[in-house]
Amino acid sequence: MNILILGYGKMGKIISAIAEERGHTIIGKITEENISDLDALDGTTIDVAIEFSQPEAAISNITWALEQGIPVVSGTTGWLDKKPDIERLALSKGGTFFYASNFSIGVNIFFKINRYLAKLMDEQPSYKVSMEEVHHTEKKDAPSGTAITLAEDIINKVSRAKRWNLDTDPIDNEHNILISSKRINEVPGTHTVTYQSDIDDIEIKHTAHNRKGFALGAVLVAEWIKDRKGLLTMNDFLSF
Numbered sequence: 001m002n003i004l005i006l007g008y009g010k011m012g013k014i015i016s017a018i019a020e021e022r023g024h025t026i027i028g029k030i031t032e033e034n035i036s037d038l039d040a041l042d043g044t045t046i047d048v049a050i051e052f053s054q055p056e057a058a059i060s061n062i063t064w065a066l067e068q069g070i071p072v073v074s075g076t077t078g079w080l081d082k083k084p085d086i087e088r089l090a091l092s093k094g095g096t097f098f099y100a101s102n103f104s105i106g107v108n109i110f111f112k113i114n115r116y117l118a119k120l121m122d123e124q125p126s127y128k129v130s131m132e133e134v135h136h137t138e139k140k141d142a143p144s145g146t147a148i149t150l151a152e153d154i155i156n157k158v159s160r161a162k163r164w165n166l167d168t169d170p171i172d173n174e175h176n177i178l179i180s181s182k183r184i185n186e187v188p189g190t191h192t193v194t195y196q197s198d199i200d201d202i203e204i205k206h207t208a209h210n211r212k213g214f215a216l217g218a219v220l221v222a223e224w225i226k227d228r229k230g231l232l233t234m235n236d237f238l239s240f
């Protein structure tokens with residue numbers, strides 16, 4: 001496949017390396033500095049664009065690719081208030097848009113465990129739920145996209161949990177999921193969900209040791225979506 005890399009930073013570099021190992025051709029590596037190179041590209045020669053850039057760049061990158069009829073796999077976090085606009089564009093063009101806050105298979109297993117635990121906790125009102133996410137100091141958004149997915153899945157299952165907020169906000173009651181966001185050098189991504197009662201705590205935790213899981217997941221999805229259309233997610237890709 002011919003792959004266009006939109007955002008050639010920490011993730012874009014690992015994705016490119018894995019894609020090449022798997023026999024794909026990288027036909028462009030777009031950064032903030034060489035964004036004008038897009039004008040010279042012929043969209044008909046690109047099978048898929050993989051977009052891991054920055055919150056402020058994601059919308060224009062994805063819009064450009066969808067306008068060219070290129071299927072898009074996007075993992076950029078921190079811009080999701082605008083996602084409905086992108087989804088409308090993808091549908092109006094008859095195109096393909098795949099978004100995941102986390103492409104790692106391990107995290108997607110963790111998402112499933114989180115949903116199962118939340119279902120049990122719906123009937124255990126003595127437990128208060130909270131969350132912690134830890135990432136490297138270059139991360140721009142907080143909380144992480146993964147933490148937001150975890151919180152939204154809990155809100156969908158636990159009727160007393162109505163909304164989430166960062167623990168820097170002064171709201172702390174049974175209806176709010178407090179999320180603590182920590183930034184520590186070089187941490188690829190650690191997420192912990194805690195249910196606390198007077199009697200005990202139950203915690204589930206996912207620790208990424210590096211970025212390979214996120215990058216491999218994005219390449220596997222790019223291979224999978226090649227001949228698919230519409231709005232797709234990890235639930236469509238994974239069979240569990």
Ligand SMILES: NC(=O)C1=CN([C@@H]2O[C@H](COP(=O)(O)OP(=O)(O)OC[C@H]3O[C@@H](n4cnc5c(N)ncnc54)[C@H](O)[C@@H]3O)[C@@H](O)[C@H]2O)C=CC1
Pocket residue numbers: 006007008009010011012030031032033035052053054055056057061074075076077078100101102103104138214
């Ligand atoms: N969904 C997932 O599984 C994962 C998502 N992420 C997300 O992916 C994004 C990128 O993460 P990193 O690679 O660590 O960031 P990074 O800062 O290392 O790289 C970002 C890249 O985007 C480029 N960029 C910035 N503005 C641009 C523009 N206007 N047009 C094109 N490129 C532009 C930068 O030049 C840089 O090459 C973040 O939003 C992060 O949260 C990161 C890891 C996994």
Ligand SMILES: O=C(O)C1=N[C@H](C(=O)O)C[C@H](O)C1
Pocket residue numbers: 077101102135139143144145146147188189190214
């Ligand atoms: O910025 C990162 O690095 C990561 N971002 C994603 C997120 O916001 O959840 C996924 C992963 O945790 C790494």
